[in-house]
Amino acid sequence: MAGLWVLGEVTPEGTLARISGEVATFARGLAAEAGQEVAGVVVAADPSAAAAELATYLPRVLAVSDPAAAERPWSFVAAERIAGLLEPDTQEFMFVGAGPDGRDVAGSLAALLGWGVLANAIGATWKDGGPVVEMSVFGGRLKTTSRFTGPTGIVTVRPNVVTAEPSGSTGKVEVVEAPVDELRQPAVRVIDRVVEAGTAAPIEEAKIIVAGGRGMGGSEGFKLVEELAEVLGGAVGATRAAVDAGWIPYGQQIGQTGKIVKPQLYLALGISGAIQHKVGMQTADTIVAVNRDPDAPIADFADLVVIGDLFEVGPALLAELRARSG
Amino acid sequence: MHIVVLVKPVPDTASSGERLRPDNRLDRAAVPAVVNANDEYALEAALKLVEAHGGEVTVLTMAPSGATDTIRKALAMGATRGVLVTDEALAGSDIRSTVLVLAAALAGLEFDLVLAGVDTSDGQGGFVGPGVAVKAELPYLSYAAKIEPKPDDRLVTVRRISPTGYDVLESPMPALIACTQALGEPRYPSLKGIMAARSKEIVTKSLADLGLEPEGVGGAVATTEVVGSEAPPARAATRVVREAPDVAAREVVAFLAERRIV
Numbered sequence: 001m002a003g004l005w006v007l008g009e010v011t012p013e014g015t016l017a018r019i020s021g022e023v024a025t026f027a028r029g030l031a032a033e034a035g036q037e038v039a040g041v042v043v044a045a046d047p048s049a050a051a052a053e054l055a056t057y058l059p060r061v062l063a064v065s066d067p068a069a070a071e072r073p074w075s076f077v078a079a080e081r082i083a084g085l086l087e088p089d090t091q092e093f094m095f096v097g098a099g100p101d102g103r104d105v106a107g108s109l110a111a112l113l114g115w116g117v118l119a120n121a122i123g124a125t126w127k128d129g130g131p132v133v134e135m136s137v138f139g140g141r142l143k144t145t146s147r148f149t150g151p152t153g154i155v156t157v158r159p160n161v162v163t164a165e166p167s168g169s170t171g172k173v174e175v176v177e178a179p180v181d182e183l184r185q186p187a188v189r190v191i192d193r194v195v196e197a198g199t200a201a202p203i204e205e206a207k208i209i210v211a212g213g214r215g216m217g218g219s220e221g222f223k224l225v226e227e228l229a230e231v232l233g234g235a236v237g238a239t240r241a242a243v244d245a246g247w248i249p250y251g252q253q254i255g256q257t258g259k260i261v262k263p264q265l266y267l268a269l270g271i272s273g274a275i276q277h278k279v280g281m282q283t284a285d286t287i288v289a290v291n292r293d294p295d296a297p298i299a300d301f302a303d304l305v306v307i308g309d310l311f312e313v314g315p316a317l318l319a320e321l322r323a324r325s326g
Numbered sequence: 327m328h329i330v331v332l333v334k335p336v337p338d339t340a341s342s343g344e345r346l347r348p349d350n351r352l353d354r355a356a357v358p359a360v361v362n363a364n365d366e367y368a369l370e371a372a373l374k375l376v377e378a379h380g381g382e383v384t385v386l387t388m389a390p391s392g393a394t395d396t397i398r399k400a401l402a403m404g405a406t407r408g409v410l411v412t413d414e415a416l417a418g419s420d421i422r423s424t425v426l427v428l429a430a431a432l433a434g435l436e437f438d439l440v441l442a443g444v445d446t447s448d449g450q451g452g453f454v455g456p457g458v459a460v461k462a463e464l465p466y467l468s469y470a471a472k473i474e475p476k477p478d479d480r481l482v483t484v485r486r487i488s489p490t491g492y493d494v495l496e497s498p499m500p501a502l503i504a505c506t507q508a509l510g511e512p513r514y515p516s517l518k519g520i521m522a523a524r525s526k527e528i529v530t531k532s533l534a535d536l537g538l539e540p541e542g543v544g545g546a547v548a549t550t551e552v553v554g555s556e557a558p559p560a561r562a563a564t565r566v567v568r569e570a571p572d573v574a575a576r577e578v579v580a581f582l583a584e585r586r587i588v
Contacts, residue, residue, distance in 0.1 A: 012490065073486065073495060075456070076466060100452075100487070103445070104468050107453030111425050111460035116549025119451035136558065137450075138344040144555040149548060156451070186465040188497040191483075196491035208587070232588070240507070250471065250508040251487055256339060256447050257363045257507040265587045275340050276363075279447075283558075286585055288578060294566070304565045304581050306574045316575035324579060324588065 003036035007082070007096040007105060008054040008061065010044045010074075012193070016053035018205050019097030021164030023157045024057035026124070027095040028167065034126035040171075041085065043078040043178075045070035055171035057164070066178035075104035076185045081178055083112040091151040093131055098156035099202060106154045108185075117154040118146050120260070122161050122283075131155060139256075139279025159205045160262045196249065203252055208234030209263045209284075211254060213277070214241040215270020215291070215310060222247045224314045225269055231321045237261065239277045255280035269310050273298025290314065327381035327477055329372040330435055331405065332428060332442040332454070335359035335389050335396035339447050350552035351418055351545075352448065354390065361396050364443025366403075368505035370512040371473055372441050373404045379477055382406040384435060388416065388427050394528055401523035402515030408528040409435070415533055418545020421453050426543060428454065429461035430536040439482065440502040444469060455504040465497040471508035475499065 006024045009017035024040060031038035040054040040061040051063035062085065069077045082105075086092055094109065096102040098120050110117040122143075123134035132147045133155055203209065210232060212225035222242070229236045238248040240255055254261055255277040266284035271277060273289070273296055281287070282301060289302040290310045299305045306313050337344040337357040347353045361369075372383045385400040387393050388411040397408035411431050416423065432440060440462075445452035459466035471492060472485035480499050485492045487506060515523070533540050541547070565581070567574045582588045 073467070073493070075468075079456075079460075100469055100489075103452035104456050104466075107421075107451070107456030108460050108466070110421060110453055111457035114422060114549075117421055117451065117453050118550055119449060119453070132553065138448075139339060140558065141342070141344070142346070142555055143558045144346070144350075144552050146550055146552045148550055153549065184463070185460070186463065186498060186501075188465045188467060188495050188501075190493050191496050192494035193488070194491045194494065202489045243507075244511070250506065251489070253507070257367070260450065265582065265585075275342060279339060286582075286587060287561075288581070299564060299566070301561055302564050303562060304567065304578065306567045306578060308568070308571060308574060312571040313574055316571040317578055320572075320575040320579045321588065 003034070003091055003093065004031045004038040005086070005092065005094045006038065006040040006054070006058060007078070007094065007102065008040050008042035008050050009097060009101055010042060010047065010050040014044070014046060014049045016050040017097065018164065019099055019102070019159050020054060021057055022159065022162055023095050023097050024054060025165050026157050026162045028058060030124050030126055030131060041082055043069055043081045051173045055173050056166040058167065059171040061171055061173045062176050063173050064176045064178055068183060071190060073188050073190065075101050076108055077183060079105050079108035079112060080183050080185065083109055084179060086113065091129060093152065094154045096154060096156050098158050099204060102156055106156050110154050113152070115152045115154055116148050116150070117156070119156050121155050121157045124155065136283055139275070140282040158262060160207065203235045203237055203254070204259045204261050206235035206261070206263055208232045208265045209237045209261055210234050210267045210269065211237035211239070211271060212242055212269045213239040213271035216242060216247065219247045221311070224311070224318070227318055228267065228314065228321070231318060231325060232265070232267070234265070239271055268298055268302070269314060271298055272296040273301065327376055327379045327439065327475065328384070328437045329375060329381065330384045330386050330432065330437045330440045331365065331369045331372045332440065332458070333365045333369065333385045333387050333396065333400050334362045334446050335387065335393045336362045336446055336448045344448070346552070346555055350555065359393070359396055361399055362443050362446045364445060364505065364507070366512040367507050367509050368441040368443050369400055369403060369405065371505055371509040373513070374510070375473065375475060379475060384409060386428065386431055386435070387411070388424060388431070397528055398523050399515065401526045402519045403513055404519060407526055409531060410528055411531045411536065413533045413540065415540035415544045418548055419543060420548040420550050421451065421457060422549050423543035423547070424454055425457035425461055427536065427538065428458045430538055431531065432458070432462050434536065438477070438499045439475065440464065440500065441505050442502065444504040444506050455502060459502040462502070465501040467495050467497055467501060468504040470503050470505050473503060473509070
């Protein structure tokens with residue numbers, strides 16, 4: 001079996017989730033450094049499209065087809081099927097995206113196998129037969145390196161740590177029928193899937209995020225955030241205050257009890273930068289803020305801050321960006 | 327309904343003082359401990375459920391013995407009793423040990439639901455909920471934005487937040503549910519609640535009480551170890567722009583172009 005494994009997550013449309021292309025790129029680089037084999041695994045009712053896509057990144061992909069993956073919450077089905085494929089006594093490491101589903105798979109798989117798990121990798125090297133994993137902790141104030149004490153483990157990888165790059169050759173897809181034995185986990189049924197407007201791509205995967213805070217004043221004011229996100233081709237984020245006020249759904253919240261993001265650009269409008277928000281975004285490559293208050297905490301850690309009224313600066317910025325994109 | 331809420335004391339992020347000890351473990355003495363924020367949402371959801379359906383809320387914590395302070399806060403919010411699993415042998419526990427211990431502690435409690443925060447502000451892993459569900463052989467429902475039990479049918483319905491909206495999940499009870507902020511703002515302890523909490527019971531349990539061998543858990547058998555730490559590279563100094571809106575906008579766009587973002 002392979003030394004390194006990559007979990008391929010599947011979108012509702014049946015394609016490969018973007019995070020999985022990144023995780024595959026991450027693990028492939030590590031496998032090359034280690035001289036180890038790397039393979040992917042996709043579990044879905046119909047894994048064919050996602051498995052074929054994952055095979056553009058990896059030399060070998062197992063496609064496990066299991067109707068239960070559509071009828072039950074996906075993560076526990078995936079974890080049980082993957083646990084059945086891995087050989088616990090050999091040297092094996094599993095790499096998973098650090099999104100909601102990936103975290104659920106990692107947590108249940110770790111318990112099923114008794115493996116260790118390292119959370120939110122931002123980098124990794126190979127040493128003494130295993131990965132040495134870099135992680136950002138304490139809301140980005142400290143970087144730690146950790147390793148597994150044994151020959152197995154699971155690593156969750158933060159979105160936007162690497163750029164997804166296909167390998168240039170197409171790997172082999174092996175179709176695996178799910179074993180007919182019952183799943184161990186008591187049955188949870190999906191009885192409905194509700195799509196709400198305004199919740200598009202997962203915000204933690206966005207390259208550009210335009211986020212609004214209390215300073216936006218209301219859902220009307222928040223339209224400025226949406227327009228700027230649109231012209232920049234980015235996603236809309238928010239502080240907890242904006243979510244609590246009902247201007248934007250909780251799924252877009254960035255910070256301690258919301259999402260942790262690492263986009264190329266974080267454009268913060270009317271956001272003071274309180275610690276609970278800062279821990280969710282301070283590892284962004286570039287932070288630009290517009291704030292009326294020169295003493296707001298965000299003015300201390302942004303790369304560029306415009307001191308001014310965001311309802312004057314925002315529209316001017318929108319006009320400038322629109323003129324530029326023609 | 328009997329509900330158990332998993333509560334973790336975490337270093338207060340607002341202190342910005344979290345640090346590691348020389349042995350690379352969390353320096354618990356450096357910063358005050360608070361109830362993990364997502365666990366407060368779980369606790370609030372549990373309190374609302376027992377207000378609607380009757381029953382009791384038990385707070386379950388695995389932590390050093392000083393954690394009675396954070397448990398007391400949960401009791402002041404309205405929980406009925408606390409259970410603290412504490413043992414010298416648990417120092418340096420990894421996720422595997424934590425999951426084993428919490429699952430063993432649940433085996434000695436009666437419950438219809440177990441609620442937990444979807445992750446903790448210190449570890450940020452989100453692995454303990456699904457792990458405990460596996461070990462305790464409970465159905466697992468995560469990223470909950472709404473919880474509706476039907477006690478007579480022994481069923482619970484949960485809205486699970488998805489990237490595009492939400493899924494409606496139905497499960498038999500007992501079940502373990504990982505809770506999010508979308509469940510609603512946690513209450514502040516009232517003065518009456520704080521007074522009442524002083525006389526509420528906190529049961530302390532050791533590994534022996536749970537029937538676990540000390541050799542099977544804790545730092546000595548941890549599956550992961552921190553081998554080093556360093557401060558991340560400091561961000562460059564902030565460029566401050568105070569020009570008129572149109573000039574400022576041009577400066578921002580030029581800055582983004584410099585960095586090849588636009």
